[in-house]
Amino acid sequence: MNPERDEAIAESLAELTRAVIEHSERHQGATRAALLRRFDERVERGPRRRAWWALVPALGLTAALVVWLQRPSALTYAVSGGGERSGSYVSAPAGQALGVSFSDHTELVVEPNSQLRVEATDQHAPRVALERGSARVHVVHRPQTRWKFMAGPFEVYVTGTRFDFTWDPAREVMDLHLREGSVEIQTPLLASPVVLRAGQRFQADFDAPQYDHGRRRGAAASTRAERQRGQRRTRAERCCRGAAAPARGNSERTAERLASAELAQAGGRWEIPGAAEAR
Amino acid sequence: MPASPLTERPSERLRVARFPPERRGDAQLVADAADGDRAAMGVIWDRYARLVRGVLVGVLGPDSAIEDLMQDVFLALHKGARSMKDKGALRAYLIQTAVRSAAFELRKRKVRRWVGLSPTGDLPEVPAPPLDIESRETLRALYRVLERLSERRRLAFVLRHVQGLEMLEVAAALAISESTTRRELTSARQQLAALVRREPALALYVDRFVAERGAP
Numbered sequence: 001m002n003p004e005r006d007e008a009i010a011e012s013l014a015e016l017t018r019a020v021i022e023h024s025e026r027h028q029g030a031t032r033a034a035l036l037r038r039f040d041e042r043v044e045r046g047p048r049r050r051a052w053w054a055l056v057p058a059l060g061l062t063a064a065l066v067v068w069l070q071r072p073s074a075l076t077y078a079v080s081g082g083g084e085r086s087g088s089y090v091s092a093p094a095g096q097a098l099g100v101s102f103s104d105h106t107e108l109v110v111e112p113n114s115q116l117r118v119e120a121t122d123q124h125a126p127r128v129a130l131e132r133g134s135a136r137v138h139v140v141h142r143p144q145t146r147w148k149f150m151a152g153p154f155e156v157y158v159t160g161t162r163f164d165f166t167w168d169p170a171r172e173v174m175d176l177h178l179r180e181g182s183v184e185i186q187t188p189l190l191a192s193p194v195v196l197r198a199g200q201r202f203q204a205d206f207d208a209p210q211y212d213h214g215r216r217r218g219a220a221a222s223t224r225a226e227r228q229r230g231q232r233r234t235r236a237e238r239c240c241r242g243a244a245a246p247a248r249g250n251s252e253r254t255a256e257r258l259a260s261a262e263l264a265q266a267g268g269r270w271e272i273p274g275a276a277e278a279r
Numbered sequence: 280m281p282a283s284p285l286t287e288r289p290s291e292r293l294r295v296a297r298f299p300p301e302r303r304g305d306a307q308l309v310a311d312a313a314d315g316d317r318a319a320m321g322v323i324w325d326r327y328a329r330l331v332r333g334v335l336v337g338v339l340g341p342d343s344a345i346e347d348l349m350q351d352v353f354l355a356l357h358k359g360a361r362s363m364k365d366k367g368a369l370r371a372y373l374i375q376t377a378v379r380s381a382a383f384e385l386r387k388r389k390v391r392r393w394v395g396l397s398p399t400g401d402l403p404e405v406p407a408p409p410l411d412i413e414s415r416e417t418l419r420a421l422y423r424v425l426e427r428l429s430e431r432r433r434l435a436f437v438l439r440h441v442q443g444l445e446m447l448e449v450a451a452a453l454a455i456s457e458s459t460t461r462r463e464l465t466s467a468r469q470q471l472a473a474l475v476r477r478e479p480a481l482a483l484y485v486d487r488f489v490a491e492r493g494a495p
Contacts, residue, residue, distance in 0.1 A: 005489070006468040009475055012488035014440035016421050021336040021441070025329070027346050032324050035350040036317060039357060043315035 075121040076103040091115040092133070102126070104145060109136040119150070134166040141181075154204065157184040157193070174204040301325070305369035313360035324353060327370065330442065331377045337437035338381035340422040348384065352376045374444070374452045378434055385430050413480065420478035427474055431455070432467035439464055 079090050080099040092098040092110040100108040100116075104123075110116055114133020120126055129150040139147045141160020149156040151167035151174050161181025167174050176185065178200050184193045185202055196202055300318040303311070305326075311319035331352050335345050355376050356369075363372060425433055431453060438449040439460075450460040475481050 002472075003465075003468070006465075006472045008489045008492065009472045009485050010436065010440050010468045011492075012485045013421060013424070013471060013475070013481075014436075015488065016417065016484065017337050017425075017437070017441045018333075020341055020418060020421075021333050024332060024336045024341055024345060028328060028332075031346045031349050032321070032328065034346070035324060035353050036321060038350060038354060039320050040317060042354065042357060043317070 073123055075123055075126055077101060077118060077121070088118045089115060089131070090118065104142055105140040106147065107138045111135060130165055130167045132167060132169050134164065136162075136164050138162045139181075153188045155186040157186070161198075172205065174202075176202045178202075304367065306366035309356070309360045309363060309366040309369055312357055320353065320357065323356065323369065327373050328353075330370070331373055333442045334374060334377040334437060335381050337441040338378075338425075338433055339384055340425070342384075344384065348377075348380050352380055371448065371451060374438070374448065375454075378438070378452045382430055382434065385433075416480040417484045420481035424471060424474045424478060424481060428467055428470060432463050432470065435460060435463045436467045436471070 078101050080101065081092075081097060090098060090100055090110055092112050092114050094113050096112055098110040100110060100118075102108075102121075104126075106126075108116070108128070111134040114135060115131040116133075116135055117129045117131055118127075119129050124144050125146055125148065127148045127150065137149065137158070139158045139161050147158040149158065149165060151165065152169060152172060154167075154174050156163075156165070156176060158181070161183055162179040163181075163183060164175075164177045164179070166176075176183070176196070178196045178198055180198050182198065183196050185196065186193045187204065194202065300308070300311070300316070300322045303319070303322070305323075308319045308323050312323060328349065331349055332345070335348050335352075336342075339345065339348075352373060356373065359372075360366070425436070428436065434453055435449055438444045438452055439446070444452070446457055446460055449464075450457045453460065453463075455463070475485050
């Protein structure tokens with residue numbers, strides 16, 4: 001390393017560079033004229049206003065990109081244990097349970113002879129309909145995910161929980177045994193949803209599935225016979241076992257009472273306070 | 280009847296000879312150019328065009344974009360003149376603007392090289408001085424060597440050795456400390472000395488130059 005020689009080499013290269021610069025100065029006059037022409041144009045045009053509107057497409061594109069990046073990606077699921085999977089239907093054969101594992105770690109066990117349908121795999125609002133039979137459910141809680149399970153007219157909203165779920169479409173009997181967490185059950189019979197806590201059980205039995213004027217009424221032959229015998233049961237009575245049988249013939253009041261009643265855990269089943277007296 | 284000073288038109292009475300623009304100070308020129316004074320911009324060009332050209336050509340070599348970049352540097356002054364805190368620091372302002380332009384152009388070349396528009400990153404049809412073959416090869420070798428320096432070293436070399444700026448001016452133009460500037464320059468000189476050995480045409484020129492000057 002020789003600093004003096006390095007300096008001399010640098011100086012020689014600088015000399016060469018200066019020659020190049022000097023040669024390029026032949027354009028000096030033309031460039032000056034061009035500069036002054038552009039200067040005059042600018043002065044004449046006045047200070048350029050910032051074209052904020054030109055940012056609009058860029059902002060729009062950015063917003064679209066953000067939305068696209070944050071779009072809810074679909075959950076995926078895999079079925080284990082054999083059985084039959086046809087499209088979104090998962091059917092467990094007799095004598096064999098199936099496992100359904102979702103990409104958010106939610107797990108379902110479809111009991112033998114049961115069938116469910118994965119209706120939606122939206123990351124924020126996935127939906128599963130139990131067509132028949134039983135399923136054990138373990139939903140992993142995610143802040144922006146609201147699982148929904150359906151069985152006939154019942155809708156069970158879940159955040160994070162573990163429960164067993166049965167639906168018999170022939171008898172129209174629904175049974176939900178909540179093991180952990182909480183769920184919210186909506187039925188067409190009740191104005192407000194029923195909230196279940198861990199350890200509680202919800203059973204519903206529609207044995208006379210008829211609607212009249214949009215309201216569920218005992219219009220089936222057996223129920224008509226019962227009504228004729230003066231034994232017509234109210235909707236609530238038919239609907240929810242273990243619940244109070246309130247004033248007969250006043251289904252709306254029954255529904256409201258059921259909806260507003262506080263559920264109390266009693267031996268793993270839910271009851272409405274005062275049910276015993278009513279019974 | 281002679282016109283009374285009271286009846287005389289104010290514009291005629293107050294008209295004064297303008298100070299020739301070429302004798303105005305930098306601060307005044309900047310203020311005038313900001314107000315759209317064409318003559319002031321012309322004088323600024325006459326004063327500093329060689330300096331700005333030296334920075335741009337020194338860093339970028341003979342490039343067809345130089346003339347446009349020159350204009351852009353001076354028009355940037357017109358745009359930024361009003362917000363200049365020290366209007367007297369015109370020279371430093373123009374050097375910094377030229378350095379920024381040159382650095383931006385170097386980055387553009389790098390991108391062009393990456394995207395494969397040009398193998399060297401240079402624009403085609405570079406106007407080179409009309410020299411003999413040996414000198415042309417020497418010039419090409421010079422810019423190949425400079426190309427190997429980092430952006431900061433290349434700028435430091437041009438500002439200090441080619442343009443002869445003070446160490447403080449170089450540091451200010453590169454927005455680094457004086458000691459960092461010294462280190463960068465030392466490294467640049469060492470790197471250049473090593474690179475020159477790999478370019479026979481350039482090495483021949485350097486050896487001749489060093490021998491003529493009687494340097495070690």
